[in-house]
Each structure stands twice: as structure tokens, then as C-alpha cells.
Amino acid sequence: MKRAPGALFALALGACGGPSPGVPPGDASDGSTRAPCAWGDASAREDGRVVGGPFAARVVRFTPGEGASFGHRALPDIVLGPPQGAGDLMGSTDVASLGAGGSIVLGFDGAIVDGPGDDFTVFENPFTVPGAELGHWDELAEVAVSDDGDSWVPFPCARAARPFTGCAGWRPVYASAASGLCATDPVVSGGDGFDLATVRVPRARYVRITDLRTQEPTAPAAGFDLDAVAVLHRGD
Ligand SMILES: [Ca+2]
Numbered sequence: 001m002k003r004a005p006g007a008l009f010a011l012a013l014g015a016c017g018g019p020s021p022g023v024p025p026g027d028a029s030d031g032s033t034r035a036p037c038a039w040g041d042a043s044a045r046e047d048g049r050v051v052g053g054p055f056a057a058r059v060v061r062f063t064p065g066e067g068a069s070f071g072h073r074a075l076p077d078i079v080l081g082p083p084q085g086a087g088d089l090m091g092s093t094d095v096a097s098l099g100a101g102g103s104i105v106l107g108f109d110g111a112i113v114d115g116p117g118d119d120f121t122v123f124e125n126p127f128t129v130p131g132a133e134l135g136h137w138d139e140l141a142e143v144a145v146s147d148d149g150d151s152w153v154p155f156p157c158a159r160a161a162r163p164f165t166g167c168a169g170w171r172p173v174y175a176s177a178a179s180g181l182c183a184t185d186p187v188v189s190g191g192d193g194f195d196l197a198t199v200r201v202p203r204a205r206y207v208r209i210t211d212l213r214t215q216e217p218t219a220p221a222a223g224f225d226l227d228a229v230a231v232l233h234r235g236d
């Protein structure tokens, strides 16, 4: 199967070693209702990974699609905790690939609630390919929310052309332990923000991410590559 240049580029970066996971950056709270960057109620595991707090706490369901095994042995931890973004020109390898048409459901400690602006951020690993005809490497996904885990409300996703408003998987990610940029500060974090007001949902306990088959499957990393989800407005 033909492998896209972008996918080769992304996987090659893994051999160079990316930023190490773990230590949250310092408290960058700006006094708003956004979750503080200290992540005080997140849990640090022995390997340094941070889970819970403002990030996904568990994988409720994973239904991989064709062509994906990348990151699966590291589930669930690899999609919990903060993202390991690598900026405009690199894709994080701290990801699990969903595969063509694959989906994953994440649960959280508490609920995502509708506050001012975006309420949560989904982090994939899109990046720019300098000089390439394609220009960007992004694998889009539909994002849906649910409060009970049964009834789902999808965000409308403009998948036909950039800007892919309402889709996940197209804005580069800058937040990481190495950069010190806060994953819960959407001004600096990068990633794709979602506002519950867009779909008129006041609160949600679950986020479902479904690959939209926007790229040819490139095993073992076919489909949307999930790094992390951060909650910006939290409730009980
Ligand atoms: Ca909102």
C-alpha cells in the first residue's frame, strides 16, 4: 500500500526521540475559568505520565479501523494526560492511531461544561510539509459528545476544504512538557478547540472521536492519531 510522504516523515521523527512525557509546566493560571496549568488534581504515575485532572481519565471504548496498530500497546495511557506536541513541522508520536474509520470514546473525571468559548481541546499530530504539494498533513476526525454515553451529539465538521471548521486533526500542537506551553491554555496550546454551545449541549461526560478517512490508509499509523484531550471548563 502506498505510504504518504507525510506519514514517513512523522514516523521518522519518532526515532529521534520526542519530548519526554510527564512534568506539568508551572502554574499559568490567568484567573479565568479555564483549568489552571498546575493540574493539581491530575495523577502522576511511576513512569512520569500524568492522567486525569483536566485530561481524559479513561478509554471507555476503542474500535480501531483498518491499518492501525501504532501506539496501541501503550493504550490507554498514551491518549491520557497532556499532549506532547512538537510544533508546526513535527507530529507527536505520543499517539494512538485510530485506523480508517476507527473510533475511540474517552471518559473524564467530572464533566465538560459549557463556559465562555471553547470547552475542550482535541490534540492530534498534524504538521506542515515545507515545499510539498500537499502542504499539510492532517487526518481529520468527527468529534461527538455525550453526557450519558448512549446519546451522542456530533459537531458539524467542514471536511471538504481548509479551514476544517468543527473537525479535529488539523491545527498543529505546541503544548508539551518540553515547550512548557500549557495544554489547558488555548491561546498557546494549539490543537482543535470545541465549544459545547456550538451543538447546544450544556455538559458532557464523554467525547467520541471518529476518523473520517480523509487520507489513504498508511499502516501502521492509518487514520486520526490521538495524542490527548484537555478540558477547559470542568464541572462535577
Ligand atoms: Ca463554551
Ligand SMILES: [Ca+2]
Pocket (backbone or CB within 6 Å): 077, 078, 079, 080, 082, 083, 084, 094, 095, 226, 227, 228
Ligand atoms: Ca499522548
